[in-house]
Amino acid sequence: MIHNTRYKIEKTIRIVILWIVAGISLAPFYVMICYAFKSKEEFTKTGLAFPTSVNLQNFADAFHLKNYINSIVNSAVVSVFVVLTIVICCSSSAYIITRKNNRFYNFIYYFFQMVILIPFQSIMFPLYQELSRAHFLNTLFGVILAELGVYMGYYVFLYAGFVKSVPVALEEAAEIDGCNRYQVYRKIVFPLLKPITMTVIVLCFLASWNDFFLPLILIQKDSMKTLPLMQFFFFGEYSSNVNLAFAASMIALIPPTVIYFCAQKYIVAGMTAGAVKT
């Protein structure tokens, strides 16, 4: 009996702590919502009190901000291309590295892994020069290429952990049936990688959609800017009317939030079999 009450108390305390943590996680969003849904005048009067009326004027105005829609399109193009290329290139690289497991491929893998820990700042200026000579500055292609190079090592690493858990027997059977490597990969291996692919899609999309540093150095032209650059610009430019800047930023949160909720159930599965398996 005593044991039972103790267990109940422990459980209650645990749940209370968790809800407090959840509250802290949501508090900053509340501040953003207060700003976004109130006009500037209303905010000076009521501050952080709960918004009493739904005022969508800030959101409507946000779409009229110069280059705002451009920046959404730019971010979408960059993120989609980066995610697709990362999924294809990194899964196939990780597959061949794991299956060959010889000195040559392990040597390449070693370099991929090291880059995860290298500070990007040490290659940033020469990279800027290189892309400038190739006339890739101020183009989305330049940003895509740079993001691919910088992200690649990490996702090859994530995929490699998962490929190890995929049994080879299936592939051998398919090879006996006359499939070549491409067919084996496309028809057998890639479908089995679905959980880790979903994890990679979420993490890579978030990284690319929110990347600030690479676009900051590679893009100066306003019409080519991506969303985080625009957010930075809006908060600076409209510092007297941050309500507008918060509304514009809130809209930018929709795509990553949707992708996260769609793929949520796969994330733990991908991580379980991939990165953290004993």
Added chain:
Amino acid sequence: MTRRRKTKLKRELIDFTFILPALVIFIYIIIVPLFAGIRYTFTDWNGMAREIHFVGLKNYITVFSDQDLLKPIRNTAIYTVLTTLIINVLGLALAMMVTKEFRGVNIIKSIVFIPLVVSLVLVSYMWMYIYSDLFGYLGLSSPLTKGNTVMLGICAMAIWKEAGLAMMIYLAALKNVPQDFYEAATIDGAGFWAKFRNITIPMIAPAFTYCIPYWIAGGLRMYDYSYVATGGGPNHNSESMAYYIYEYLFPYNKVGYGQTVAMIYLVFCLILSHYVTKALRKREIEM
């Protein structure tokens, strides 16, 4: 014989095409700039001038007597140690609290993870206004305005954003631990801490070898918060190494010196990464 060798070569080439696109992009974006950067360190180039003056090892000598570097080193160390430590401890604690099923557990998991979808730029602004508005109600001043609290203010933002990711990874690791281990230990009379130390920690070791290097690396290249939330201020007290290097390379136009700091920093990170990668690979052999 030659025919067999030919088919073997063909197969090797086909295998190589699997890695070729990744390798080409990787060499173009990472490896070439890595080596191209070395020669700038022997010059006083400003990044634009047509002629480049070689100055020998002057930049390297300057680095080791540069008093301005002390603050970025200190700030980066504070940020890396605090965020790595707190995010991992908090992530593991939260993961252990949500492994047992109860009503609302899935909602809590989703809520704790959700800050990860916010860009670092927006995180910075959200927290700037929390610090000014919410702290204002409580009669506190924003930690970002004082030299001795600014790094704590920045660490809080990072912890808020990333604790959820750590929770997810540790949660995935905890799901791999067989429940009968705990049951057997309970029968033997082991308490919570004994079970934690002898079962949980060793069983989720791979998650540590994954998470700890990940957050160390993130801390060493932290840049966005310094740039957006504080601009390195007040009085350089929130300048990170990455931000210091950026300032020399772009706004100050002192490429020679900036690149020298960057290369020395790179060597430091490589030495660190060597040991970290070794730990990662050691674990893979066991797999």
